[in-house]
Amino acid sequence: DAMVIQNPRYQVTQFGKPVTLSCSQTLNHNVMYWYQQKSSQAPKLLFHYYDKDFNNEADTPDNFQSRRPNTSFCFLDIRSPGLGDAAMYLCATSRALAAPKNTDTQYFGPGTRLTVL
Amino acid sequence: KNQVEQSPQSLIILEGKNCTLQCNYTVSPFSNLRWYKQDTGRGPVSLTIMTFSENTKSNGRYTATLDADTKQSSLHITASQLSDSASYICVVSAGNTGFQKLVFGTGTRLLVSP
Numbered sequence: 001d002a003m004v005i006q007n008p009r010y011q012v013t014q015f016g017k018p019v020t021l022s023c024s025q026t027l028n029h030n031v032m033y034w035y036q037q038k039s040s041q042a043p044k045l046l047f048h049y050y051d052k053d054f055n056n057e058a059d060t061p062d063n064f065q066s067r068r069p070n071t072s073f074c075f076l077d078i079r080s081p082g083l084g085d086a087a088m089y090l091c092a093t094s095r096a097l098a099a100p101k102n103t104d105t106q107y108f109g110p111g112t113r114l115t116v117l
Numbered sequence: 118k119n120q121v122e123q124s125p126q127s128l129i130i131l132e133g134k135n136c137t138l139q140c141n142y143t144v145s146p147f148s149n150l151r152w153y154k155q156d157t158g159r160g161p162v163s164l165t166i167m168t169f170s171e172n173t174k175s176n177g178r179y180t181a182t183l184d185a186d187t188k189q190s191s192l193h194i195t196a197s198q199l200s201d202s203a204s205y206i207c208v209v210s211a212g213n214t215g216f217q218k219l220v221f222g223t224g225t226r227l228l229v230s231p
Binding site: 045088090091092 | 121151153158159160161162163166206218219221222223224
């Protein structure tokens with residue numbers, strides 16, 4: 001059974017046209033993450049939510065925003081997509097912000113592949 | 118700078134053979150090390166997680182080892198199957214308190230050939 005669901009799986013948008021990617025989870029996890037993964041590269045963390053507390057990575061462009069209206073859902077908004085934003089976007093969840101030696105697994109969704117024309 | 122390096126970049130083996138993937142890291146303070154399997158076009162799936170005190174952990178045909186002194190880990194796959202074809206990502210968790218930052222390797226792309 002799918003635990004982290006991402007929609008759509010494939011998204012095509014035009015240069016500069018806003019796009020929203022969706023993530024939902026059935027795990028009731030506190031933390032939700034958004035990663036950007038470009039071809040043959042490691043996933044890059046964009047930001048994460050701990051409950052409603054939003055945490056942005058220092059090098060995440062302002063073009064990327066996120067919303068978490070409730071525990072189950074989290075959205076990634078790209079306000080003005082550029083060609084360089086074409087990538088796989090991965091949503092992940094974990095039970096809590098990791099305390100010392102915490103080994104909580106991050107559960108990843110299947111990803112949304114974004115194409116920018 | 119926190120870094121995770123994996124080798125080889127890619128590997129082709131025959132079905133039924135064993136293989137070992139390597140991971141070296143320079144991450145401080147170390148919290149735990151994870152191996153993920155990522156099928157093409159899918160999200161990563163956790164295989165193993167090891168803390169500082171654990172030397173080895175198995176998950177079916179996958180066995181991970183950790184040498185915290187040399188900061189090296191390996192993932193051994195036994196009796197490979199076609200479905201093992203995927204990227205294998207080593208991820209090291211940094212931080213002793215609060216939010217743990219995951220440092221990802223770029224992965225080893227494994228192809229199991231019939």
